[in-house]
Amino acid sequence: MTIVPTNPQPTPTPDATDDRHGLRLVSVLASGLPADLGTGTEPAAYTVPAVFSRQVTQEERLRIEDPAVARRLAERTGADPALALVVEDRRLLIQNTTLSRLEDGLATAIGDMLAELDRDLLAAQDRRAAEAGALAATEQTRVDRVVREAARISFDPSPAAVADGDPTSST
Numbered sequence: 001m002t003i004v005p006t007n008p009q010p011t012p013t014p015d016a017t018d019d020r021h022g023l024r025l026v027s028v029l030a031s032g033l034p035a036d037l038g039t040g041t042e043p044a045a046y047t048v049p050a051v052f053s054r055q056v057t058q059e060e061r062l063r064i065e066d067p068a069v070a071r072r073l074a075e076r077t078g079a080d081p082a083l084a085l086v087v088e089d090r091r092l093l094i095q096n097t098t099l100s101r102l103e104d105g106l107a108t109a110i111g112d113m114l115a116e117l118d119r120d121l122l123a124a125q126d127r128r129a130a131e132a133g134a135l136a137a138t139e140q141t142r143v144d145r146v147v148r149e150a151a152r153i154s155f156d157p158s159p160a161a162v163a164d165g166d167p168t169s170s171t
Helices: 058-064 067-077 099-151 159-164
Strands: 025-028 046-052 084-088 091-097
Touching (some): 025 099, 046 099, 058 084, 058 099, 091 099
Antiparallel strands (some): 025 046, 046 091
């Protein structure tokens, strides 16, 4: 048995600002849930697939999949210590959990973690941009100085050479 929503909603498309920030989870992928949910044979814990608002960057993926992140989430929410987060394409596979644990606070904690990750990565990106700007300004100052020094160089003949009429003679 496959669980299919009775009124499927299209996945919202990210707006233009999502290119720089705004990684979030938009929904649980119900069709990816175990078929025996709601039955007497429902597993105690399972993988819940959730859909990201956009493609995850490599840096985001490394941070999300860090076991320390799942450990902190489990400690904060009382989730199973075996909780694991795996990024697969535009999905987050939340392993060793349940829908009820997500509803009881784990989903909010994951949302908070993603917002914090966004802030951290944006701050790092802003620092790198500021450092690059400072390096570019320093380099431009150096180039300007070299150009000024080069402009002061004159290959005009000396007054003595001009007076002798022989530009190659020396005094």
